[in-house]
Amino acid sequence: MSETSVAGAVTANAVTALGVTKRFPGVVANEDVTFEVRVGEVHALLGENGAGKTTLSNILTGLYRPDEGHLLLADRETIFESPKAAIDAGIGMVHQHFRLIPTFTVTENIILGTQPPSRRFLLDTKSAEDRIVELAEQFAMPVDPRARVWQLSVGEQQRVEILKVLYRDAQVLIMDEPTAVLTPPEAESLVTTLRSMARQGRSVIFISHKLGEVASIADRITVLRDGRSVATVEAQGSSRESLAELMVGREVTSVIRQGVGALPGAATVLTVDSLSALGDRGRPALTDVSLQVKAGEILGIAGVAGNGQRELVEVLAGLRPRTSGSIDIDGEAMERTDARHPIRMGVAYVPQDRLGTGLAPDLSIAENLILKRYRRPPISRAPFLRPSVIASEADRLMTQFDVRAPSAETPTRRLSGGNVQKVLLAREMSGAPKVLVVSSPTQGLDVGAVATVHQLLLDAAAKGVGVLLVSEDLDEVMALSDRIAVMYEGKVLACMEAAEADISRIGMLMGGADLDEGQGS
Amino acid sequence: MNDNLFIVVFAAAIYYGTPLVYAALGEILAERSGVINLGVEGMMLLGAVGACWVATSIDGPAGLVLPIAVIAAMLFAAGGALIHAFLTITLRVNQIISGLALTIFAGVAGVSSYLAGLWDLGQSPVANQFGRMDLFGWGDLPVLGPILFNQTLLTYISWLLVVLTSIYIFRTRWGLQLRAVGESPQTADSVGVAVQRSRYLHVLAGGAFAGIAGACFSLSILPTWQNGMTLGQGWIALALVIFGFWRPDLMLVGAYLFGGLSSLRYTLQARGVEIPQLFLDSLPYVMTIVVLVVVSNSAARRQLGAPAALGKPYEREER
Numbered sequence: 036m037s038e039t040s041v042a043g044a045v046t047a048n049a050v051t052a053l054g055v056t057k058r059f060p061g062v063v064a065n066e067d068v069t070f071e072v073r074v075g076e077v078h079a080l081l082g083e084n085g086a087g088k089t090t091l092s093n094i095l096t097g098l099y100r101p102d103e104g105h106l107l108l109a110d111r112e113t114i115f116e117s118p119k120a121a122i123d124a125g126i127g128m129v130h131q132h133f134r135l136i137p138t139f140t141v142t143e144n145i146i147l148g149t150q151p152p153s154r155r156f157l158l159d160t161k162s163a164e165d166r167i168v169e170l171a172e173q174f175a176m177p178v179d180p181r182a183r184v185w186q187l188s189v190g191e192q193q194r195v196e197i198l199k200v201l202y203r204d205a206q207v208l209i210m211d212e213p214t215a216v217l218t219p220p221e222a223e224s225l226v227t228t229l230r231s232m233a234r235q236g237r238s239v240i241f242i243s244h245k246l247g248e249v250a251s252i253a254d255r256i257t258v259l260r261d262g263r264s265v266a267t268v269e270a271q272g273s274s275r276e277s278l279a280e281l282m283v284g285r286e287v288t289s290v291i292r293q294g295v296g297a298l299p300g301a302a303t304v305l306t307v308d309s310l311s312a313l314g315d316r317g318r319p320a321l322t323d324v325s326l327q328v329k330a331g332e333i334l335g336i337a338g339v340a341g342n343g344q345r346e347l348v349e350v351l352a353g354l355r356p357r358t359s360g361s362i363d364i365d366g367e368a369m370e371r372t373d374a375r376h377p378i379r380m381g382v383a384y385v386p387q388d389r390l391g392t393g394l395a396p397d398l399s400i401a402e403n404l405i406l407k408r409y410r411r412p413p414i415s416r417a418p419f420l421r422p423s424v425i426a427s428e429a430d431r432l433m434t435q436f437d438v439r440a441p442s443a444e445t446p447t448r449r450l451s452g453g454n455v456q457k458v459l460l461a462r463e464m465s466g467a468p469k470v471l472v473v474s475s476p477t478q479g480l481d482v483g484a485v486a487t488v489h490q491l492l493l494d495a496a497a498k499g500v501g502v503l504l505v506s507e508d509l510d511e512v513m514a515l516s517d518r519i520a521v522m523y524e525g526k527v528l529a530c531m532e533a534a535e536a537d538i539s540r541i542g543m544l545m546g547g548a549d550l551d552e553g554q555g556s
Numbered sequence: 557m558n559d560n561l562f563i564v565v566f567a568a569a570i571y572y573g574t575p576l577v578y579a580a581l582g583e584i585l586a587e588r589s590g591v592i593n594l595g596v597e598g599m600m601l602l603g604a605v606g607a608c609w610v611a612t613s614i615d616g617p618a619g620l621v622l623p624i625a626v627i628a629a630m631l632f633a634a635g636g637a638l639i640h641a642f643l644t645i646t647l648r649v650n651q652i653i654s655g656l657a658l659t660i661f662a663g664v665a666g667v668s669s670y671l672a673g674l675w676d677l678g679q680s681p682v683a684n685q686f687g688r689m690d691l692f693g694w695g696d697l698p699v700l701g702p703i704l705f706n707q708t709l710l711t712y713i714s715w716l717l718v719v720l721t722s723i724y725i726f727r728t729r730w731g732l733q734l735r736a737v738g739e740s741p742q743t744a745d746s747v748g749v750a751v752q753r754s755r756y757l758h759v760l761a762g763g764a765f766a767g768i769a770g771a772c773f774s775l776s777i778l779p780t781w782q783n784g785m786t787l788g789q790g791w792i793a794l795a796l797v798i799f800g801f802w803r804p805d806l807m808l809v810g811a812y813l814f815g816g817l818s819s820l821r822y823t824l825q826a827r828g829v830e831i832p833q834l835f836l837d838s839l840p841y842v843m844t845i846v847v848l849v850v851v852s853n854s855a856a857r858r859q860l861g862a863p864a865a866l867g868k869p870y871e872r873e874e875r
Contacts (some may be wrong), residue, residue: 119748134743136736138864147736148747157727199747 047074048110049207049238050095050126055104057090064090068104068264070257072207077229077239079249079270082259083282083481084452088242091259092209095240096128097121109206127200128209131216133192137185142167144184145199170201173235174228188546189339190221197228208232209240214248218339219509219542226252246275246282247510258282283482301330302365304381304469304501305351310360312350320346322525324360328470328501333492335516335533336505339545343525344505345387348474351503352384353377365469378407383463383500387474389452393459396448400440401429403447404462428465436461437487453484460491464500471495474505489515509541523547561827565816566703568823570711573815575600575772575786577714579793580800580807581721582765586637587797588725589758590738590865594655595640597790598662599633599763603770605668606632608781609675611682611774618684622775625684629771630764636662637763645755648869664784678781686710686776708776710768717765722804734758738863741870751870766790788841789818795844801861814840 051071057064065087072078082088093099094106097115106113108124115121135144146163164180171178176194184192193213200208210229214222229239229252243249249256250270257267258281265281305328314320321343328334338344349355351362353374362369364380377384386392394403405414405425413424429443436457440450447458456476463471473492477485492515496502506512512519513536520530521544528544579596586593593599607629614621640658643649662668672678686708690696694705725731734754736744741751773785792814800807821836 118746122748134740134746136739136743136864138739138861139736143732144743147732147744148749151729157723158729158732 048072048107049074049076050240051105051107051110052091052095053105053107055091055094055101055106057094057099057101063262065094065101066262068259068262070264070267072238072240073254074206074238075233075236076254077233077241077252079241079243079253079256080259081243081246081249081256081278081282083244084479085481086244086259086282087262088244088259089211090262092128092211092240092242095121095207095209096126122203122205125204125206126209127203127205127207129193129196129200129211129213131211131213133196135184135192135195138183140181140183141178141187141195141198142180144195145180145202149203167198167202170198174201174231175224176228188221189216190218190224193217193221193225194228201232205237207238207240209242211242212244213241214243214245215507216340218546219538220546222248244282246278250275250278260284279482301332301499303327304330304365305503306361306363307351308361308363310347310350310357310362312346312355312357314343314346319358320525321350321357324522324525324527326503326520326527326530328503330469330499330501331496332517333496333502333504333515335512335519336503336522337509337512337519337541337545338507338522340507342522344474344507344522346525347522348384348386348472348503348505351377351382351470351472352386353382378466381467381469383466383468383471385456385459385463385471385473385476387478389455389459390448394447394455397446399444400433400438400447400450400458401425401443403458404429404432404443404465407462407466432461432465436464436491451484452480453487456480456484456488457491460488460495464491464495468500470501470503472503472505475507476504477506477508477511509538509545513538513541521545561823563699563702564823565819567706568819569812569816570703570707571815572777572819573812574708574711574714575769575777575789576793576796576811576814577718577769577808578710578772579766579769579790580796580811581714581717581804582762582769583793583797584725584762584800584802584804584807585721585734585758585765586762587866588734588738588802588863589755590741590863590868590870591641591644591755591759592651592655592867593637593640593658593759593762594652594794595636595658595662596766596769596793597786597788598659598666598668599636599766600770600773600786600790601664601668601784602636602662603629603633603767604774604785605671605675605677605770605781606767607771608677608682608774609671611684612677613675615683621684622686625775626768626771629767629774631767633767633770634760634763637759637766640763641756641759644869645752645759648871651867651869659790669783672781672783678783681778681780682775684775685779686772710772710776718804718808725804735863738865741865741868745870745872755870766793769793792818792840792844795847798860798862799847802863814843817843 048071053069055068056066068091080088080091090099094101097118097120100114113124142160142164145167151159167180176197178191178194178198184195213225217225232239241249241253250273253270255267256270256273258265258278260282307324307326310321310324311319312321324347326334336344346355350357353372353376356372364382367380369377369380390396405428408414409420415421426443433443438454438457438461440454447455450458476492477488480488492502492504504512504515516533518530519533519536519541521528521541523545524547579600583593583596607625610625610628611621614624636658640654643654644651660666688706689709691705691712695701697705725734733744733749736749737751737754745751770786774781778785796807796810796814799810817840820839821833824831824836
């Protein structure tokens with residue numbers, strides 16, 4: 036993808052931010068941010084979590100007003116009084132979490148809140164439908180205007196969100212982490228749409244923290260770090276390494292599994308056989324799932340969020356009852372559904388919701404570190420905890436896992452995401468587990484912490500622990516796993532050696548298509 | 557012809573179902589905006605006492621007194637609804653608790669009975685009443701005439717309102733906004749729909765409709781004041797909203813079914829049919845309990861098409 040912008044429009048700017056600063060009590064969220072988005076350009080805002088991307092987009096869409104600096108729209112100074120003013124001025128935003136009403140039709144969702152040009156009293160859905168179909172064709176986003184939104188796939192719902200913005204005739208489209216919820220084929224068709232919007236003279240601001248995708252999608256990239264705009268670079272000719280350096284401010288090395296894998300003859304430590312379970316709403320969420328993990332092996336589970344991964348790890352951690360099937364840990368059957376049983380059997384669990392499910396946020400690091408072992412010596416003696424043992428154990432683990440905190444008494448809620456994850460991994464590994472179940476271990480972490488966590492997972496496998504890695508980040512699964520299983524609608528569609536896995540096949544499987552049957556979704 | 561049991565039962569079903577139609581129609585509007593109002597029974601009593609007060613204290617031709625009485629009923633009941641709206645929408649009090657409190661506050665031992673005592677109502681039937689009215693002279697038609705066209709003006713207006721409310725909810729821009737507010741206030745807010753205003757307006761409209769339902773009792777069915785004269789029909793109306801899947805047309809069918817059950821004790825008794833009185837009296841309430849039990853499961857409610865944000869207060873995210 037490397038079309039150039041519309042000829043003659045290259046110099047015109049759709050949006051310009053000059054020295055934009057936004058402070059919150061105790062925090063400067065944006066400081067002296069300067070960038071310009073040209074007409075007909077896909078412009079990426081790249082930055083880690085906490086780099087100020089969200090605040091900046093809230094300023095652009097009128098939710099916040101900048102404390103200092105100027106915002107120019109089509110080279111005219113503008114201050115948005117409200118989100119509505121931004122919409123009226125032609126700036127539209129597609130949020131990461133869609134603002135759609137599932138029971139409404141596509142058309143109803145799109146026209147909601149708009150002022151119809153004709154007929155005062157009754158809704159004129161027919162002409163709205165015509166206009167939606169026209170827009171959908173113009174920007175290569177096929178969608179049935181009469182379909183109900185709940186019937187649509189996530190990718191189609193995103194199209195409805197984009198159409199909602201286009202229907203209001205926005206000239207600038209802001210997209211917040213748009214590919215996070217998409218399968219690779221859906222992401223590709225999104226890129227096609229964004230490209231065609233840019234070709235037709237509209238501008239796209241693409242917010243992301245993924246280096247790879249901004250380099251391939253955007254024309255230019257503005258990198259944000261610690262609330263400041265560090266640089267604006269042409270996407271062409273920027274390497275991932277150079278972007279990562281700009282983003283983090285230092286050189287970063289990423290961890291890649293060097294095809295270690297389970298040793299020949301290693302024991303199977305986790306056997307899941309024909310496992311089924313219900314979801315929160317009482318509908319089947321897992322159907323007939325069978326998996327095996329050997330000691331020292333990392334099995335990656337790929338899939339779009341909401342296809343049964345959460346239910347799978349919860350069953351393994353004893354937090355969700357199964358309706359049928361069996362789980363064996365190192366040859367021993369897991370019988371009961373309660374959280375303590377799997378711990379005794381040697382299952383360690385790092386949940387996706389680190390501070391909610393994983394740790395007690397108000398307790399200290401030391402207390403959190405012993406949460407799974409306090410019942411037995413040496414941590415406790417009879418009914419009493421032994422503070423000196425706890426303190427020395429905490430010191431040992433904090434050093435070993437490189438937890439950076441003022442002291443072991445610091446409440447875990449005060450830690451950064453990366454340190455929270457290190458505390459959690461330290462606690463789980465300290466129980467000498469046979470199986471380690473981790474769910475989205477690096478979601479929301481900065482690049483440096485991601486590398487550390489990845490290394491810790493590889494270390495765990497090297498010690499002979501069987502690791503089950505569930506992640507929505509396909510790159511992560513590809514980089515770390517020995518074998519990869521793809522989940523779709525509660526089933527494991529395929530399980531393959533990582534060496535033989537290719538990203539396009541996995542992408543198709545994530546969308547529910549099995550290439551062996553030659554079916555598209 | 558009029559002696560035919562079938563015709564008598566059907567005509568009575570519509571007559572006694574009319575207050576249910578008003579009350580349930582109003583509750584549909586409130587619930588479509590995401591606010592459950594369990595104060596229907598109390599608001600009906602407020603409406604009944606307001607209407608009775610006007611009809612008792614103003615002398616004049618029916619054409620003047622009755623409209624004023626109905627408007628008074630609407631205002632009284634909307635006053636009760638305003639309390640509920642303020643508590644639940646502005647203060648974000650639990651809607652169930654606020655609605656129950658409203659019914660207790662306005663109910664048998666509450667404001668409606670107090671006002672009736674203060675104004676000395678219920679001594680005699682009101683002078684001006686909504687009587688039977690032969691619509692377009694069609695009352696003489698065989699079968700349909702006595703069933704459909706020999707009803708009170710209140711019934712005819714209720715039909716018009718059911719049609720208009722259906723069009724409003726499903727075919728107009730405001731109806732679309734109303735449904736959006738009830739399904740996902742966050743989404744509605746993000747496209748510039750005034751969520752709180754919409755909820756206030758529809759809770760108040762729901763109250764006004766419940767007021768007319770009360771007026772049906774004090775101006776037509778009884779027609780005087782009695783403490784607690786609505787006999788729990790407000791609760792039946794709440795069940796009807798669910799029974800009708802939050803749609804005015806289906807609700808109308810349900811209202812006449814329950815109206816028929818309520819009227820059985822009058823129609824059958826008058827003909828000497830031997831069915832225990834207590835059994836007949838309890839029928840509509842037993843049916844209500846059955847309906848409520850069936851749909852009390854929240855999963856079932858979702859499948860029946862309940863507004864997704866029903867019962868949930870809305871607060872804009874301030875970050």
